[in-house]
Amino acid sequence: MKLKQWAQDWFAAWQASHTSSYRTAQSYQGLLQNTILPRLGRFELTELTPPRLKRFFAGLPGGTAKNTYKLLRTVLQQGVTAGLLAENPCTPEILSEETLARRKAGPQREQPVFTREEQEKLLAVCEEELWGNLIRFAFATGLPQGELLALREEDVDLVASRLTVRNRVARIADEQSKERKTRLALLPVPLYSVPLPAACKRIVESQLGTLRTLQAVDARCNPDHLLFATPDGLPVEANVLREHLALLERRAGVPCLTFSTIRETAIRQALEDGGTDAEVMERFHCKDRQAFLRRYRPK
Numbered sequence: 001m002k003l004k005q006w007a008q009d010w011f012a013a014w015q016a017s018h019t020s021s022y023r024t025a026q027s028y029q030g031l032l033q034n035t036i037l038p039r040l041g042r043f044e045l046t047e048l049t050p051p052r053l054k055r056f057f058a059g060l061p062g063g064t065a066k067n068t069y070k071l072l073r074t075v076l077q078q079g080v081t082a083g084l085l086a087e088n089p090c091t092p093e094i095l096s097e098e099t100l101a102r103r104k105a106g107p108q109r110e111q112p113v114f115t116r117e118e119q120e121k122l123l124a125v126c127e128e129e130l131w132g133n134l135i136r137f138a139f140a141t142g143l144p145q146g147e148l149l150a151l152r153e154e155d156v157d158l159v160a161s162r163l164t165v166r167n168r169v170a171r172i173a174d175e176q177s178k179e180r181k182t183r184l185a186l187l188p189v190p191l192y193s194v195p196l197p198a199a200c201k202r203i204v205e206s207q208l209g210t211l212r213t214l215q216a217v218d219a220r221c222n223p224d225h226l227l228f229a230t231p232d233g234l235p236v237e238a239n240v241l242r243e244h245l246a247l248l249e250r251r252a253g254v255p256c257l258t259f260s261t262i263r264e265t266a267i268r269q270a271l272e273d274g275g276t277d278a279e280v281m282e283r284f285h286c287k288d289r290q291a292f293l294r295r296y297r298p299k
Contacts, residue, residue, distance in 0.1 A: 001044065002043065003036075003040050003041050003043055003075075004041030007075050008182070011028060011032060011171070012172050012182040016172045026144070028071060031071050034260075035068050036071070039059075040056060045076070045085055048076065049089055050091060053089055053090055053094050057094055057095050069095045076088050077090075112255070112264070113264050113265040114261065118252070121253065123135065123136060130210075130228065130230075131244050133203045133206055135248070137200055137228075138259060138262045140266070141194065141197065141200065141266070141283075142262065143263075144263070145238065145259040146168035147165050147189060149168075149236050150166075151165070151228065152225045153227065158196070158204060161198070162193050162194070162195060163195070165189060165191070165192050167186040167187060167189060168186070168187055169187075169236070170185060170187050171184055171238070186235075192285055194282065194285050195283050197283075204227065211225060221233035222234075245258065266284065267284050267296065270284070277289075277297070
């Protein structure tokens with residue numbers, strides 16, 4: 001079995017038994033999607049030898065090596081328990097104290113952002129309405145991927161211009177399946193509300209129009225009334241979204257198209273456009289004022 005499939009199965013099972021661990025789930029999902037699987041996901045579990053893992057950790061950006069090691073070791077240890085590996089190749093020797101010290105002392109990589117020209121290029125190559133609306137909505141709201149994909153019709157108040165976040169889309173273990181299959185589900189997150197930018201109202205109306213059209217043909221389509229759903233009315237898969245983001249990257253000739261980059265770009269552009277700290281913090285649900293000031297208003 002390849003690491004990609006095993007890690008996804010492990011994460012789905014972990015989520016099913018840790019439904020209240022929202023922040024930890026976000027951290028795990030980010031490490032898997034952005035760090036581990038892009039570099040190691042294609043390998044069979046038995047191909048993950050200590051030398052290969054040592055090279056992998058040596059190439060990580062600063063500040064991520066320790067957390068990545070802990071997660072990957074846990075995932076592979078479950079592979080040992082399941083009989084897929086004879087022993088865990090992710091050993092302490094792979095991430096030595098010298099490596100950790102060097103990583104901590106090294107320069108911290110800044111979160112990349114898009115220029116306004118790059119943003120226009122991205123939006124110009126969004127040929128399909130769903131992906132174009134989704135990317136525009138993401139740039140306007142800065143919502144995390146899972147929370148944006150879980151937005152439902154009832155979460156949007158066009159009159160009050162407010163957006164309420166209640167859930168996130170996640171893949172969890174299907175307890176009714178005897179074949180260890182997984183399924184997409186809406187999992188609750190701590191409730192919060194943010195302003196709905198004026199530019200998003202047209203997007204919402206467009207997506208709701210699509211929803212009405214689909215349900216006129218089949219009333220069972222999109223039973224959760226998701227704002228952003230596939231043509232079949234199903235939640236958008238994270239891996240499908242990543243494939244489309246990669247395609248948009250190539251079309252537009254811009255690097256690093258992720259929801260983290262989109263959010264960082266949106267916050268910095270809001271500040272550049274004259275938004276006050278209080279306004280931007282509310283708009284993007286930034287709860288820690290001191291962390292916000294350290295990041296965006298360094299002295």
